[in-house]
Amino acid sequence: PEEFKRFLITFKEWVKTDNVDSITAHIHFPLRNYKTPEAFREKYDKIFDASLKAVVDSQRLNRISRNYQGAMLGNGEIWFSVINGHYKIIAINK
Secondary structure (H helix, E strand, O other): OHHHHHHHHHHHHHHHOOOHHHHHHOEOOOOOOOOOHHHHHHHHHHHOOHHHHHHHHHOOOOOOEEEOOEEEEOOOOEEEEEEOOEEEEEEEOO
C-alpha cells in the first residue's frame, strides 16, 4: 500500500541517520532477541550494522514481499505488520 511505502521512506531515513528513538518507537516488543526497548537500544549498533543498513538502504519500494504475517525487507531480515493502526517491526532476523 502507498501508506506503507511512505512509512518505509521515513524508516530508511531513520536507519541512515541512526535515529534509535524513532526506530525503537516502531517496534512491537518483545522481539525474539530483544525483549524490551532498553535491550534493543543497548544493542542497536550490533543489530543495525553495515550489512543490515545496506539491506534497508537497498530495498526498492516496488519489491516489497508481503504475506499474511506482514511485509518483509530484503530476504526477511526485517518484518513489519500493522498493529493498532501503526506500522511496527515484528521481527529482526540476523
